[in-house]
Amino acid sequence: MTIQTALSELHTVLGDRLSRSASDLEIHGRSEVHFADAPPDAVAYPETTEEVSRIMAICHANDCPVVGWGTGTSLEGHALAVRGGVTVDFTRMNKVLEVNLEDMDVRIQPGLTREDLNRELRATGLFFPVDPGANASLGGMASTRASGTTAVRYGTMRDNVLALEVVLSDGRVIRTGSRARKTAAGYDLTALFVGSEGTLGLITELTLRLRGQPEAVSAGICSFATISDAVNTVIATIQMGIPMARIEFVDAATARAFNAYSGAKMQDAPHLMVEFHGSPAGVAEQAERFGEIVAEMGGSPFKWSSEVEDRNALWKMRHNAYYAIVASRPGCTAMATDICVPISRLAEAVEQTIEDIEKGTIPAPILGHVGDGNFHATILIKKGNAAELAEAKALSHRMALRALALGGTVTGEHGVGMGKLSYMEAEHGPAWEVMSDIKRTLDPTGIMNPGKMVRTN
Known part of the structure; x- marks a missing residue:
């Protein structure tokens, strides 16, 4: 049971839609920020839920790591294949499956981007409101519990996902939630998978809440x-x-x-x-x-x-x-970090962060969705400069501790990935071990996006 055995079996299922080309591996092995490249051993391009199920069954049987991929816009290293294996790229699963105008919801595949969805909806008088800035895939947005500029009015992905279809680590396909606006039937598995960052399963279909286009x-x-x-x-x-x-x-x-x-x-x-x-x-x-x-x-x-x-x-x-901030310091890369605090503590958090930045030697412009207490620092680091990277990490660390001290969270919207993994115990205490228990139950071999979100050893 090896990665190579899994790849051989996957090739019989996908043919040339299992890519091992250097360019594909490079594209799927890098992030937009400071993390080191971590390419997978292969990239799979499924077109149906059934194919995703077969991919997962093969990888489960061969202990082959699996990482989901939407558009690669995440900022905490979520989609990096830090232990190799297969990256499952959903760009070919990008269809609108059903629009229900009267109920104001839509059923879609995960590779569809938010901009493409809203173009499809333009003539209906409805739109999907969550806007993280990047033209991200909606499956990726659900996986990272994305929010953005409009969250202060319309909420985050947590508030706008009604139901999911998910392929588990062993290839089982489950459906969570329904198109009903409320339920009291059982555990809220939809909420569990929204924000799980691909560590529990791969989302293959989403039912989303739509809103009326404002007059x-x-x-x-x-x-x-x-x-x-x-x-x-x-x-x-x-x-x-x-x-x-x-x-x-x-x-x-x-x-x-x-x-x-x-x-x-x-x-x-x-x-x-x-x-x-x-x-x-x-x-x-x-x-x-x-x-x-x-x-x-x-x-x-x-x-x-x-x-x-x-x-x-x-x-x-x-x-x-x-991109404007990165361009302001030529030859740099960025550490993009965010925190979120109760609105009453926002001024305190921002002012203390500004004071902290001014004491340092590297620029870190601040911006954010402050209507819900969430703001970002884009810390600019000269490429290859170890001292600046260390200073950036120390600044980000102090921001995280400040957020917790003020009753907030170490990440309002970027997610955990690798970048915020070390703060999970401080923020959640014993609840983090419960998250690890859930992970071990749904992914006993630990193949789903390993090295992210939870303690796996």
């Missing part, structure tokens, strides 16, 4: 003299119950990166970028109320627009933030 949308931007003024504006807005669709924070360093990368003309200062959804009258009222809060907090005049072109330009700039 009116407006978006705008404003700047502040200090970070605390910007963050306190967020807190006041949330506490007043203004229904924001997005409320994003960027610091002065990120604003400078936007200016250089996107040709923006932002002030050298912290900014908030916001969006409102609703009726024309409701959107106008929400923007006016938000503008009043901004003025009370000493911010610049709040400029907002309902024009599609203006909104698209604003959010394209925000979604390209990672």
